Amino acid sequence: MARVPKVELHVHLEGTLEPEHAFALGQRNGVALPYASAGQMRDAYRFSDLRSFLDVYYRACSVLATERDFFDLTWAYLERAASDGVRHVEPFFDPQTHLARGVSMKAVVGGISAALEEGRGSLGISSRLIMCFLRDEGAASAAEVLDVAIEVGRGRIAGVGLDSAEVGFPPGLFAEVFRRARTAGLHRVAHAGEEGPASYITDALDTLGAERIDHGVRCLDDPDLVRRLVRDRVCLTVCPKSNVSLRVVDRMEDHPLRRMLDAGLAVCVNSDDPAYFGGYVADNYRAVCSALDLDPDEVVTLARNAIEGSFAEEARKEELRRELAAVAS
Ligand code: HPA
Ligand code: ZN
Numbered sequence: 001m002a003r004v005p006k007v008e009l010h011v012h013l014e015g016t017l018e019p020e021h022a023f024a025l026g027q028r029n030g031v032a033l034p035y036a037s038a039g040q041m042r043d044a045y046r047f048s049d050l051r052s053f054l055d056v057y058y059r060a061c062s063v064l065a066t067e068r069d070f071f072d073l074t075w076a077y078l079e080r081a082a083s084d085g086v087r088h089v090e091p092f093f094d095p096q097t098h099l100a101r102g103v104s105m106k107a108v109v110g111g112i113s114a115a116l117e118e119g120r121g122s123l124g125i126s127s128r129l130i131m132c133f134l135r136d137e138g139a140a141s142a143a144e145v146l147d148v149a150i151e152v153g154r155g156r157i158a159g160v161g162l163d164s165a166e167v168g169f170p171p172g173l174f175a176e177v178f179r180r181a182r183t184a185g186l187h188r189v190a191h192a193g194e195e196g197p198a199s200y201i202t203d204a205l206d207t208l209g210a211e212r213i214d215h216g217v218r219c220l221d222d223p224d225l226v227r228r229l230v231r232d233r234v235c236l237t238v239c240p241k242s243n244v245s246l247r248v249v250d251r252m253e254d255h256p257l258r259r260m261l262d263a264g265l266a267v268c269v270n271s272d273d274p275a276y277f278g279g280y281v282a283d284n285y286r287a288v289c290s291a292l293d294l295d296p297d298e299v300v301t302l303a304r305n306a307i308e309g310s311f312a313e314e315a316r317k318e319e320l321r322r323e324l325a326a327v328a329s
Contacts, residue, residue: 001282001289004299005323007088007306008081008270008281010214010237012132012163013070013112014061014094015273016077025063025072033063045276050195050246051165053276061097070111078119080274084282087320088312090128091116092161095145096137105145105152113156128158128311130189133177135162135169142177150184158311159187161214162204166196171204178208187211187311189237193218194248198225205234212237212309217248217256219265230264235309239272240288241279252291261298268306300328 017025019038026033035041041060047053064070074091081089091112098108109129116127131149133142149157160181162174171190178188190204194215201219204210205228216236219225229236238257243249249256260267269288274280279287285302288294294302307320 001285001299002083002085003327004085004285004303005087005320005327006085006281006285006303007090007268007310007312007320008086009090009212009235009268009306009309010092010239010270010272011077011089011281012092012094012273013074013077014064014097015057016080016275017060017064017073018076018275021073021076022060022063025065025069029063029065029069031063031065034059045245047246047276053246053273054164057273057276058097061094062101064098065101065103067107067111067114070108071115072111074112074115075118078115078123078125080280082119082123082125084280086125086281087323088126088307088310088316090130090158090311092130092132092163094132094134094163095149096134096141099145099148105148109149109153109156126312126316128187129153129156130159130161130187131157132161132163132191133174134164135171135174135191136165139173139177142174143180146177146181146184157186159189161188162190162192162208163214166191166194166200170196170200171210172207175207178210182209189214191215194243195246198222201225201229211235211311215239215243215248217243217260220256220259220263226263226265229266233266233308235266235268235305236260237270237306237309238267239270239277240284241274241277242272245277252287255288255292257288258292258294261294261301266305266309267302268309269302270306296328300324
């Protein structure tokens with residue numbers, strides 16, 4: 001599976017923080033974690049829903065303090081991703097959780113983008129960085145962070161997204177922020193239809209101008225929406241192991257990815273928060289292949305959907321298509 005050239009469109013950099021690395025950073029910065037050891041931290045990763053995960057995830061973020069920390073976090077992900085055959089990535093980061101602790105946007109974006117640049121040079125992984133707004137922090141906070149990002153992130157942030165607790169925070173609340181992001185030349189994506197209803201997906205398309213939908217598995221509840229997503233080739237960044245860990249689906253064998261593929265939806269496979277959900281992107285491919293009995297052509301379709309759904313330049317997409325064709329033949 002590592003041989004298939006992959007594009008990863010749904011991975012939160014903070015969600016790649018492995019417990020061992022969290023402990024090392026905590027020591028470096030004098031920040032204590034509420035676990036006796038990295039092993040105990042990993043053992044605590046049993047989630048009942050999205051909220052129970054987010055509480056653990058934000059707490060672990062407290063060890064990230066300096067530009068170097070963000071560089072190291074991103075670099076560790078890129079090295080791991082390279083071994084999984086990732087050739088292009090559009091990672092998310094959550095600035096609000098860091099700004100609230102007094103870390104500057106300059107340190108966050110500086111560290112991440114320096115590692116991404118190095119990844120392009122020495123690992124051959126191209127990238128587009130996406131800044132997510134925490135929907136449970138509301139639109140006023142998102143508007144503030146957008147202003148800072150436009151100033152500090154110019155040329156280094158390619159798009160905006162929407163993540164964190166979904167239910168009760170419909171995408172439409174952020175319409176004005178996304179309109180301003182669009183005017184600033186930024187791409188737009190949004191988590192929708194993970195725990196929230198299919199109507200949040202429609203809302204993200206209509207009110208945010210979302211170009212991709214993150215997760216989107218609940219779209220199957222609305223046949224009209226499925227027809228629209230198929231017609232418009234809207235990419236859905238599905239995260240199978242995340243969905244099982246957060247109880248969006250009971251078992252991998254029940255995962256809707258097979259039905260989504262059969263419906264002609266532009267689905268792709270991603271890791272979401274690999275340090276928390278038991279595997280990186282190739283593990284996610286392997287898990288769905290075995291649980292849903294996907295054949296090699298379906299794996300190529302998944303990989304191709306990610307290329308087409310990416311914000312890579314056309315010339316880069318063409319390279320990626322050629323790399324995929326070389327292993328598919
Ligand atoms: N959903 C919403 N917010 C998130 C997630 C997720 O799966 N991972 C990190 N932030
Ligand atoms: Zn996510």
